Amino acid sequence: MASATTKRSVGSVIWDYMTTVDHKKIAILYLIAGGFFFALGGIEAMLIRIQLAVPNSDFLSAGLFNEVITMHGTTMIFLAAMPLLFAFMNATVPLQIGARDVAFPFLNSLGVWLFIFGGIFLNLSWFMGGAPDAGWTSYASLSINSPGHGIDFYAVGLQIAGAGTLISGINFVTTIISMRAPGMTYMRMPLMTWTTLVASVLIVFAFPPLTVGIFLLTFDRMFGSSFFLVETGGNTIIWEHLFWIFGHPEVYILILPAFGIFSEIFATFARKRLFGYSAMVFATVLIGFFGFMVWAHHMFTVGLGPTANAIFAVATMAIAVPTGIKIFNWIFTIWGGSIEFTTPMLYALAFIPSFVMGGVTGIMQAAAPADYQYHDSYFIVAHFHYVIVGGVVFALLAGLHYYWPLMFSTMLSEKLGKITFVLFVAGFHVTFLIQHFLGLWGMPRRVFTYLDGQGYNTANLISTVGAIMMAVAVIILLINIIITVAKNEKVGRDPWGDGRTLEWSLPLPVPHYNFAQTPLIRGLDAYWIEKKENGGKMMPAESLEDFHMPNGSIIPFILSFGLFVAGFGALHFASGKDWAIDAVADLPNHPWALPVLIAGLAIVFISMGVRSWKDDLGHYVKKEEVLKDLEEQERGAK
Amino acid sequence: MAEIKQEAISQKKLEYIRRERTKEMRQQMVSFALMIFLTFVAFGLVAMDLDASFVIPIVIGMAFLQVILQFYYFMHMKDKGHEYIKLMMLTGMFFAIAFVTTFIYIVWIGAPIE
Ligand code: HEM
Ligand SMILES: [Cu+2]
Numbered sequence: 001m002a003s004a005t006t007k008r009s010v011g012s013v014i015w016d017y018m019t020t021v022d023h024k025k026i027a028i029l030y031l032i033a034g035g036f037f038f039a040l041g042g043i044e045a046m047l048i049r050i051q052l053a054v055p056n057s058d059f060l061s062a063g064l065f066n067e068v069i070t071m072h073g074t075t076m077i078f079l080a081a082m083p084l085l086f087a088f089m090n091a092t093v094p095l096q097i098g099a100r101d102v103a104f105p106f107l108n109s110l111g112v113w114l115f116i117f118g119g120i121f122l123n124l125s126w127f128m129g130g131a132p133d134a135g136w137t138s139y140a141s142l143s144i145n146s147p148g149h150g151i152d153f154y155a156v157g158l159q160i161a162g163a164g165t166l167i168s169g170i171n172f173v174t175t176i177i178s179m180r181a182p183g184m185t186y187m188r189m190p191l192m193t194w195t196t197l198v199a200s201v202l203i204v205f206a207f208p209p210l211t212v213g214i215f216l217l218t219f220d221r222m223f224g225s226s227f228f229l230v231e232t233g234g235n236t237i238i239w240e241h242l243f244w245i246f247g248h249p250e251v252y253i254l255i256l257p258a259f260g261i262f263s264e265i266f267a268t269f270a271r272k273r274l275f276g277y278s279a280m281v282f283a284t285v286l287i288g289f290f291g292f293m294v295w296a297h298h299m300f301t302v303g304l305g306p307t308a309n310a311i312f313a314v315a316t317m318a319i320a321v322p323t324g325i326k327i328f329n330w331i332f333t334i335w336g337g338s339i340e341f342t343t344p345m346l347y348a349l350a351f352i353p354s355f356v357m358g359g360v361t362g363i364m365q366a367a368a369p370a371d372y373q374y375h376d377s378y379f380i381v382a383h384f385h386y387v388i389v390g391g392v393v394f395a396l397l398a399g400l401h402y403y404w405p406l407m408f409s410t411m412l413s414e415k416l417g418k419i420t421f422v423l424f425v426a427g428f429h430v431t432f433l434i435q436h437f438l439g440l441w442g443m444p445r446r447v448f449t450y451l452d453g454q455g456y457n458t459a460n461l462i463s464t465v466g467a468i469m470m471a472v473a474v475i476i477l478l479i480n481i482i483i484t485v486a487k488n489e490k491v492g493r494d495p496w497g498d499g500r501t502l503e504w505s506l507p508l509p510v511p512h513y514n515f516a517q518t519p520l521i522r523g524l525d526a527y528w529i530e531k532k533e534n535g536g537k538m539m540p541a542e543s544l545e546d547f548h549m550p551n552g553s554i555i556p557f558i559l560s561f562g563l564f565v566a567g568f569g570a571l572h573f574a575s576g577k578d579w580a581i582d583a584v585a586d587l588p589n590h591p592w593a594l595p596v597l598i599a600g601l602a603i604v605f606i607s608m609g610v611r612s613w614k615d616d617l618g619h620y621v622k623k624e625e626v627l628k629d630l631e632e633q634e635r636g637a638k
Numbered sequence: 639m640a641e642i643k644q645e646a647i648s649q650k651k652l653e654y655i656r657r658e659r660t661k662e663m664r665q666q667m668v669s670f671a672l673m674i675f676l677t678f679v680a681f682g683l684v685a686m687d688l689d690a691s692f693v694i695p696i697v698i699g700m701a702f703l704q705v706i707l708q709f710y711y712f713m714h715m716k717d718k719g720h721e722y723i724k725l726m727m728l729t730g731m732f733f734a735i736a737f738v739t740t741f742i743y744i745v746w747i748g749a750p751i752e
Contacts, residue, residue, distance in 0.1 A: 177722055204726070205729070205730060241744075292736070293736065296740070
């Protein structure tokens, strides 16, 4: 049981994490796995920048370059940014709404393991005949013709990881709707919770189109259908629509929780209530809704016709309005506040101008006729890195510093944190600002090299220097983490001193049941109110009683492993078959493919069966245990 | 492992629940019968080889009716406490209809307004 304080063996800790259903430990799993993939994607980014540093470079071959950019994009979006956001969502949301866990703890664990196995599957492509090479968007006209199994790894890996994301999305919607503590009305929910709710709703609506798209691709490549095969009556444009119906909401799935993290940080370190809270909530919902109506702005040059282009152009521009509302609200929040320049706050301050620049280029691209110039040039690369790095990654770094004490009850070094901040933000602008100009000068994206004498040389070299600065920043961050973990200096309740929302009212480390008694929420910034009026003690909404908690389970791990195994079967199924598409028809035939597919699915269904038929009613945390913990906290506080 | 704690319910409450469930069951049966009937009518219309422009709207109309019956009676959307589900369903349907419409318009017909 988690309350045992005796030293435990490494094996038992690993087993604990493999079977855990505790949202706080799942957050740590997301953080570690997401951090690992972030490093991997970062290494791929460095390879790209080294290749492009000088003209006519042959550091990477053309084919390898395609693989590296594809894996960089796919890894960063699906395996780094989303899981890292899920890490913070898991770490904070149940605590912010006063819940003891999420609504479906078992599914929470299933979500993280599906993501981890999907990510490993995708990356095994490097060692098993080559990575996918059709870009992170994997347009069917390219992906159907890509020889070897690269694209199959993309399809199956993302299908597995995507299932995990969908499950987690459903889980968070349910949690936020149904698990709030008494008094936590919708309009008292912290912005992190609100943005998580809206992002999760977006996941519920946006991932099914991706799932469908990938299924069609999977069947075309592995089981002989022809949804996208033009020769046999298919249509490759359908993939583009399906992908972007998912893809545009996806970028908002990424940015909304980032907005949430920043909203918390602004209010905390400006020591002011968030300005225009209800406008913020409204803007969040509106962005979420509009996000579904604009996907074709990625397809202006496909030839949809002027009417469709015009409609989508106007819809796209409309999104800037709620986004602008948010920007002004953040500025008004810090306006006149007594600002404390902590590392998270620095990232938040740097975020505003960086993200606005990305938004402005977005609006430029939204003008369909102008986009014919920008499309598929480095201008686009500059745009989305300004919004994703300047928005999402800044938020992840800010959140890492801000929520680190909540997750590990220690503090990252502020000094090293600020060095990381300066290097990263400077490196970011050096890398990507110049890419706007490269794009306008005509440099296409996704091409592995460029000729000398086109005026691209200096700009590309500058861009590479910036990338090296960001890499150094990340290395310093790693050193910071290692030092902090090694020192292990514990901090107590409300380590930043200015915590406003419920999660900071908890003792650190947070007990495995979160709240000894479910708290009563009396307003927005629940903890702040009690600090002002009640000496910083939350009022309980229930008497101290035994309460019910879920049991851990190894089934999510086994089930995910089953899908992982089945993936290999599916992957090799079409190799060398005469009905297969040209891309895999020449590969050696693998008679073991079908048995492996069936065995993997058998593991999945048996796991489901065991879960369904074997009752697991959880356990009760006894009043005596909670009382003992409370006493210990009292003593620790003195 | 622990047993879920349960509280005993009063006789009155039990009777009330029983009554509600009988009512619920009756509604379910009626809507089920209705849906079977609608399905037969749809099949029948097609089998009778009537004019397509007459059959298609009717079949689509009946399909719509079935969806409503499904959601409201089988999936409990008519019950209290289902406001969120209703909201999400309607939003989802709105998106789905928007997607299908644009697919038909852009991919299939292809820019009819020049
Ligand atoms: C003011 C809001 C925004 C507008 C108006 C906007 C508009 C656009 C447009 C029109 C494109 C397509 C350009 C082309 O390919 O020709 C685009 C691409 C892109 N945007 Fe944005 N955007 C906005 C915000 C964001 C945000 C917040 C994110 C992510 C967090 C984002 C991520 C991307 C990505 C990843 C692409 C490129 C996809 C690819 O082709 O690989 N955008 N944006
Ligand atoms: Cu977009």
